[in-house]
Amino acid sequence: MNRIGVFICHCGLNIAGTVDVKKVAKLVSDYSEVVYATDYMYMCSDPGQDMIKEMVKEKKLDGVVVAACSPTMHETTFRNTIASVGLNPYRGEIANIREQCSWVHQNTKEIATEKAVKIIEAIIEKLKLDKPLVPLSVPVTKRALVIGGGIAGIQASLDIADSGYEVILVEKNQSIGGHMLQLSETFPTLDCPQCIATPKMVQVGQHPKIKLLAFSEVEEVSGYVGNFKVKIRRKASFVDWDKCTGCGFCMEKCPAKVPSEFNEFLSKRKAIYTLFPQAVPNKPVIDSNNCLYFTKGKCRVCEKNCSLKAINFEQKDSFVEENVGAIIVATGYDLMNKAEVGEYGYGKYKDVIDGLQLERLLAPAGPTEGIPYRPSDGKIPKEVVFIQCVGSRDPEHYYPYCSKICCMYTVKQAMIYKHAVPDGQAYVFYMDIRCNGKGYEEFLQRGIEEDRILYLRGRVSKIFKDGDKIRVWGADTLTGRKIEISADLVVLAMAMVPSKGAKKLAEKLRLTTDDYGFLTEAHPKLRPVESLTAGYFLAGAAQAPKDIPETVAQASGAASKVDSLFSKDELYHEPIIANVDEEVCVGCGICEVLCPYEAIEIDEQDKVAKINPALCEGCGTCCAACPSGALELEGFRRKQILSMIKVFAEV
Amino acid sequence: MFEPKIIGFCCNWCAYAGADLAGINRNQYPPNIRMIRVMCSGTIEPLYVVKAFKEGADGVFIGGCHPGDCHYQSGNYKTQRRIVLLKRAISEIGLDPRRIRLEWVSAAEGQRFARIITEFTEEIRKLGPNPLKLSGVENGI
Numbered sequence A: 001m002n003r004i005g006v007f008i009c010h011c012g013l014n015i016a017g018t019v020d021v022k023k024v025a026k027l028v029s030d031y032s033e034v035v036y037a038t039d040y041m042y043m044c045s046d047p048g049q050d051m052i053k054e055m056v057k058e059k060k061l062d063g064v065v066v067a068a069c070s071p072t073m074h075e076t077t078f079r080n081t082i083a084s085v086g087l088n089p090y091r092g093e094i095a096n097i098r099e100q101c102s103w104v105h106q107n108t109k110e111i112a113t114e115k116a117v118k119i120i121e122a123i124i125e126k127l128k129l130d131k132p133l134v135p136l137s138v139p140v141t142k143r144a145l146v147i148g149g150g151i152a153g154i155q156a157s158l159d160i161a162d163s164g165y166e167v168i169l170v171e172k173n174q175s176i177g178g179h180m181l182q183l184s185e186t187f188p189t190l191d192c193p194q195c196i197a198t199p200k201m202v203q204v205g206q207h208p209k210i211k212l213l214a215f216s217e218v219e220e221v222s223g224y225v226g227n228f229k230v231k232i233r234r235k236a237s238f239v240d241w242d243k244c245t246g247c248g249f250c251m252e253k254c255p256a257k258v259p260s261e262f263n264e265f266l267s268k269r270k271a272i273y274t275l276f277p278q279a280v281p282n283k284p285v286i287d288s289n290n291c292l293y294f295t296k297g298k299c300r301v302c303e304k305n306c307s308l309k310a311i312n313f314e315q316k317d318s319f320v321e322e323n324v325g326a327i328i329v330a331t332g333y334d335l336m337n338k339a340e341v342g343e344y345g346y347g348k349y350k351d352v353i354d355g356l357q358l359e360r361l362l363a364p365a366g367p368t369e370g371i372p373y374r375p376s377d378g379k380i381p382k383e384v385v386f387i388q389c390v391g392s393r394d395p396e397h398y399y400p401y402c403s404k405i406c407c408m409y410t411v412k413q414a415m416i417y418k419h420a421v422p423d424g425q426a427y428v429f430y431m432d433i434r435c436n437g438k439g440y441e442e443f444l445q446r447g448i449e450e451d452r453i454l455y456l457r458g459r460v461s462k463i464f465k466d467g468d469k470i471r472v473w474g475a476d477t478l479t480g481r482k483i484e485i486s487a488d489l490v491v492l493a494m495a496m497v498p499s500k501g502a503k504k505l506a507e508k509l510r511l512t513t514d515d516y517g518f519l520t521e522a523h524p525k526l527r528p529v530e531s532l533t534a535g536y537f538l539a540g541a542a543q544a545p546k547d548i549p550e551t552v553a554q555a556s557g558a559a560s561k562v563d564s565l566f567s568k569d570e571l572y573h574e575p576i577i578a579n580v581d582e583e584v585c586v587g588c589g590i591c592e593v594l595c596p597y598e599a600i601e602i603d604e605q606d607k608v609a610k611i612n613p614a615l616c617e618g619c620g621t622c623c624a625a626c627p628s629g630a631l632e633l634e635g636f637r638r639k640q641i642l643s644m645i646k647v648f649a650e651v
Numbered sequence B: 001m002f003e004p005k006i007i008g009f010c011c012n013w014c015a016y017a018g019a020d021l022a023g024i025n026r027n028q029y030p031p032n033i034r035m036i037r038v039m040c041s042g043t044i045e046p047l048y049v050v051k052a053f054k055e056g057a058d059g060v061f062i063g064g065c066h067p068g069d070c071h072y073q074s075g076n077y078k079t080q081r082r083i084v085l086l087k088r089a090i091s092e093i094g095l096d097p098r099r100i101r102l103e104w105v106s107a108a109e110g111q112r113f114a115r116i117i118t119e120f121t122e123e124i125r126k127l128g129p130n131p132l133k134l135s136g137v138e139n140g141i
């Protein structure tokens, strides 16, 4: 027998204006196992809570129902109230008679009163079977894993390491830096990205708390918040990085030349190469797909030129395992696959390029040293056409979203182009101009006024080659005129998409993504740097297109979330989790397959399901699927639900 | 007039929050529905629905998160598959499958929740009382 107390809140007139609370109190006081029922003006107020505490003591209550607002409002409040007088908090339940009764049945007062009684009775039935539950506590490993070494991953790693916690930074390329290092100058200040980013990269490389694993990828993650186990693949670089000092002789002498990814295929690199001169770590890798020794069996020139004997053609991928308590995913973006857009002659005409390619042409340390010689014949282009929103905001063909940064980098590029070619002219075809950051609109105006960038509102209908020119046909929808430009260079602002492989990685980590593969935040407004899965945090363009200031802000946000997680020695896990009745379980394994959190394993010896309580998130999927009825979700056990159904189905 | 009895199950994260929002907005709907909060629509066992009908409910409403929005990633897809089978199963025992209604309701769709419940209540009213109740099956569990 339970000793249940029921406390009915008026919520001023919010409840009492519709529901006859006195009548409800009277009716439920006769219900089985209820020893006390009362009503009060504001249950959540201090006197209201004090009243509950006193009655728990006086009437020796062992369970409490508060009939009031939604459990999302005050379930925690009242659970704490009863815990303060020695009851198990999970012996407190809320009957929602405000949001789901008085407020929605304001015109049918009598029926609302009857319904309130039913709601309370059903909750009493649930409470009768509520077991006292104790939150699980798990220790926290105070080390973080950061995946992706762009500016997002760099910032997050430095912030966490500066707070005194160890960081393991995993980058798939041979150097950190990401796309920021490819840029020419950055809006809205036109400062050089290398100047502001390379010192940070060096800091990462030298920080005693950061373990940088470049040319590596996350292979497997198991565990849960506070206690992840990560397996990392260190890809074979064929160079022993411990011996290598980064002198670069090997690269100088390598005879194999390959288009450079870092320079967006506008120049050549060697088969043994570093990404760029300021790379961190500044160690080369051998691209075995293009190395003459690997492809033809002959060469080994680099080996001969390395006096430190660092070249090792026999090197294999190796694996390291690390234990961490939190994971930040900062895998960044790529530009949309250029082959996808047929209509703008990309791939067909050498002088139709994308935004990152122009960044490389305009970069002082780029393949053309900042003079935008065009790819086809090396001439300096005098008429340059920029086309915005290629692939973005185009739900019919490509992506419906706005890539957010293209408006700004187009202004920037047109400006830098004008600074390099003062007698040149830049035209921009746009749909809308969205320059809505601090100092951004002013930047645009500067481009239009000082650098005479010509903005044309409208779509380009056709691009075709005409001698050594590229003819661009479009329409200016503001004046209604047809526009025809004989351009020397056409630059497409391609849509930003999640980086290659990000979706696969998300699956490995059990993280959700949107339809395009951008990682989903736990709440779009209130939890923008957390993921839905506890212990995972998001930073940078992996979550959505964004510029550097926003990326850095989010990275610092994610880092401080990790810091606050690490400020505790133990984490508490909700005890609303699944339980197996080992007597009933037949070990069929259905639940194991269905659990989205991989919290269930079939014990090979006992042939029964075992639940890892720290991994179980309490969704109850397994409970509904178990053909033997061996699984129950604490707090929502089968008998509880069935008895609630019974109350509700009664007249 | 026939007043149907409807039992609802709503997942904690979206549909239940949507129902709460209907309250906050003061969107009125018929009082026939009585709601049971579950953590995810994926926990709703076929047994619960069958039990509700056997106990005499005239309709069963199930609310979950929109596809892709389930708090636990994919519980709602499992629900969807289960409900298709369940509808078939109840028509075998002589119940109109329209007596089960599955809807995705987000935490922002208070007004829509109220509209769905109003419509569903009307639909069940038209379908009339649960025939199992009249034939006395409910005593047989």
Ligand SMILES: Cc1cc2nc3c(=O)[nH]c(=O)nc-3n(C[C@H](O)[C@H](O)[C@H](O)COP(=O)(O)OP(=O)(O)OC[C@H]3O[C@@H](n4cnc5c(N)ncnc54)[C@H](O)[C@@H]3O)c2cc1C
Pocket: A147, A148, A149, A150, A151, A152, A153, A170, A171, A172, A173, A175, A176, A177, A178, A179, A180, A183, A185, A186, A187, A188, A216, A217, A218, A330, A331, A332, A333, A334, A335, A355, A356, A359, A405, A409, A412, A499, A500, A501, A502, A505, A539, A540, A541, A542, A546, A547, A548, A549, A551
């Ligand atoms: C043409 C162009 C011009 C731009 N100009 C500006 C500008 O002027 N000002 C401005 O503020 N912003 C500009 N941006 C935007 C800027 O590039 C981004 O905001 C910024 O680079 C985002 O940083 P990130 O770290 O999130 O991503 P990224 O720079 O993409 O870095 C991601 C990193 O993660 C690594 N990675 C990816 N997947 C994995 C994996 N599975 N495992 C391990 N590592 C992985 C990548 O190799 C990379 O190093 C421009 C963008 C473009 C396209």
Ligand code: SF4
Pocket: A580, A584, A585, A586, A587, A588, A589, A590, A591, A592, A602, A608, A609, A625, A626, A627, A628, A629, A630, A631
């Ligand atoms: S589904 Fe049920 S019976 Fe099958 S293994 Fe899981 S708990 Fe055991």
Ligand code: SF4
Pocket: A577, A578, A594, A595, A596, A597, A598, A599, A600, A611, A615, A616, A617, A618, A619, A620, A621, A622, A623, A633
């Ligand atoms: S309740 Fe959900 S998370 Fe927990 S074991 Fe079952 S399926 Fe997995």
Ligand code: FES
Pocket: B011, B012, B013, B014, B015, B039, B040, B041, B042, B063, B064, B065, B069, B070, B071, B072, B074, B075, B076
């Ligand atoms: S949590 Fe809403 S359907 Fe799973």
